[in-house]
Amino acid sequence: MFEVFSSYLKDKAAFTEEDLQQVKKVCSYRSLAANEKLITEGDLWGHNAFVCSGLTRGYRTGLDGKPITINFSPEHYWTGDREGLLTGKPSTVNVEALVPTQLVLITKDDFDRLCVNLTPFSEFMTTLIQRNLSAYQTRMAETLNFNDEEKFAAFIAKFPTVLQRAPLNTIATYLDMECKVLSYLINRLL
Template sequence: MHTLLLNHIARYVTLDDAAQQTFCDALELKRLRRYQYLLQEGAICRHDYFVIKGGVRQYETDAGGKERIIHFGFEDWWISDRYSLLTQTPSIYNIEALEATEVLQINKDALEALFLEIPLLERYFHKVLQQAFAIWQRRILLLQKSAEERYNAFLQDYGAIEQRLSQQHIAAYLGITRETLSRIRSQYAGKI
């Protein structure tokens, strides 16, 4: 159950067996059904989540009821509401399972204690967060591009999961309508 996460960690740092065991002991498995929430708007985020099976989407809903997906989380990805977790204030996001999903969750306070006990673990999270920050910077620029450029970038970055997502969810992530996405896909298919 922990193999995927330990392999992920090993890409960044090398934890000895004792450190791996200590970290794994602090993790809790959480299973979600399709459409079940991992986090709901208004709740305080108290965990970091590592997806080991399935997938989730992180989104907000505006006053008009329109959903804006800001992030997907599939196998081998971390997901959380960083702001709510850091400030312990209510989340503005929902994190919802797109399919049957399993995550390993770790409580914020337990993780902070582990950082003191296992400094390499803090180094690992530092590297993961640096990478996430770089991805967010790219995403901000991407949202200023044309719809076609956004879709092409989505395919480059997330082509492997495209078939697992509905057209509605892809459109909400790209900030375009389903009709625009259909048009772009038709044009794209015509070029192949």
């Protein structure tokens, strides 16, 4: 799994082999079966998790008790509970594998040390955080301003492989639309 992660890192910044060895020393690995949870609401989450292969989804429980998908993390995405990681408070989200998934895990303390000690790691993480903030703003604008067809098109552009691997109801909750509307859009547009 580290080979996938190191390839990802080298693609994002100028890491030396020595830098990558420092990263490798702090990595652990986890395999999840389909439908296996990485995080359950109420857990204390202390890792940064990188998806080498597979697909996870983060979700919260709505007021009606039904799950609402808040994000997907396919290959080469990060997953987990960022809020819980930063605050140290119990998680308010669930994260589960939708298909068999391979993860690289780095504890918060080790991750923080990498950001201090490895300039390429720090620079890349700063860029990644900025991109994530921009993506969050874009998602909020799409949610508020896009009709269902536009939301679906933006979803397919961002996650081209998720439609074939995730249940339609999880995608529908992510897009804030009815399953029948999503099915109609799939049949009409694809």
